[in-house]
Amino acid sequence: MTDPTLDKSISLPTLGVVRFHRLRTSDADLLYAFFQMLGKQTRAWFRPHTPWTHAVAQDLAAQAEDPDFIRFLVLAEQEGKEEPAGYGFFENLQSARPVLGIAVADAYQGHGLGQAIMQHLITVARQLGKRRIILTVDGDNLRAQHVYKKMGFTMTRLIPGSFHNAREMECIL
Numbered sequence: 662m663t664d665p666t667l668d669k670s671i672s673l674p675t676l677g678v679v680r681f682h683r684l685r686t687s688d689a690d691l692l693y694a695f696f697q698m699l700g701k702q703t704r705a706w707f708r709p710h711t712p713w714t715h716a717v718a719q720d721l722a723a724q725a726e727d728p729d730f731i732r733f734l735v736l737a738e739q740e741g742k743e744e745p746a747g748y749g750f751f752e753n754l755q756s757a758r759p760v761l762g763i764a765v766a767d768a769y770q771g772h773g774l775g776q777a778i779m780q781h782l783i784t785v786a787r788q789l790g791k792r793r794i795i796l797t798v799d800g801d802n803l804r805a806q807h808v809y810k811k812m813g814f815t816m817t818r819l820i821p822g823s824f825h826n827a828r829e830m831e832c833i834l
């Protein structure tokens with residue numbers, strides 16, 4: 662069977678070639694560099710890795726060998742150097758309904774990268790034999806909701822007591 666988590670490159674109309682890079686245990690600095698590219702609103706909408714410290718990046722990179730997680734960065738070339746432009750993950754991968762999350766660095770938003778990351782996650786989930794994947798999104802995060810609906814996600818429930826009017830969405834694969 663093909664390994665669905667293999668690194669790969671794709672081309673986007675306005676960004677050019679970007680490279681998916683599965684996180685290794687040695688990638689804490691790279692992940693931390695991505696954290697630093699996220700603005701205030703992006704951090705407000707994407708909260709799983711608060712408080713965005715190097716220690717958090719280290720803990721996440723350390724999970725690279727754990728079968729319950731897949732994390733990857735998308736690297737874009739900027740003046741001959743690669744920099745982290747996007748990020749996606751699966752958690753609870755051993756369960757029947759793994760949870761996913763995505764974020765795109767502010768400077769790269771609105772170029773189709775979020776949709777490319779979602780497509781990659783859906784492909785990975787299918788190849789791992791998953792039938793359902795879920796995520797959580799805030800009520801006022803209309804761009805993310807648009808992307809998720811376009812990818813086939815539907816709302817399953819409001820998260821009780823959520824300050825952010827968050828809802829769970831699910832995609833049946």
Ligand SMILES: CC(C)(COP(=O)(O)OP(=O)(O)OC[C@H]1O[C@@H](n2cnc3c(N)ncnc32)[C@H](O)[C@@H]1OP(=O)(O)O)[C@@H](O)C(=O)NCCC(=O)NCCS
Nearest residue numbers: 703706707764765770771772773774775776803804805807
């Ligand atoms: C949400 C996010 C991942 C999307 O990634 P992206 O690269 O910006 O998105 P894309 O360029 O692939 O697609 C954006 C789509 O949303 C649409 N869109 C943009 N603003 C919108 C809005 N306010 N309301 C509805 N749709 C909107 C665009 O038209 C585009 O759709 P289209 O291709 O059908 O025209 C990214 O913006 C991000 O990281 N946001 C902050 C963190 C976050 O919200 N993470 C998700 C937490 S659940």
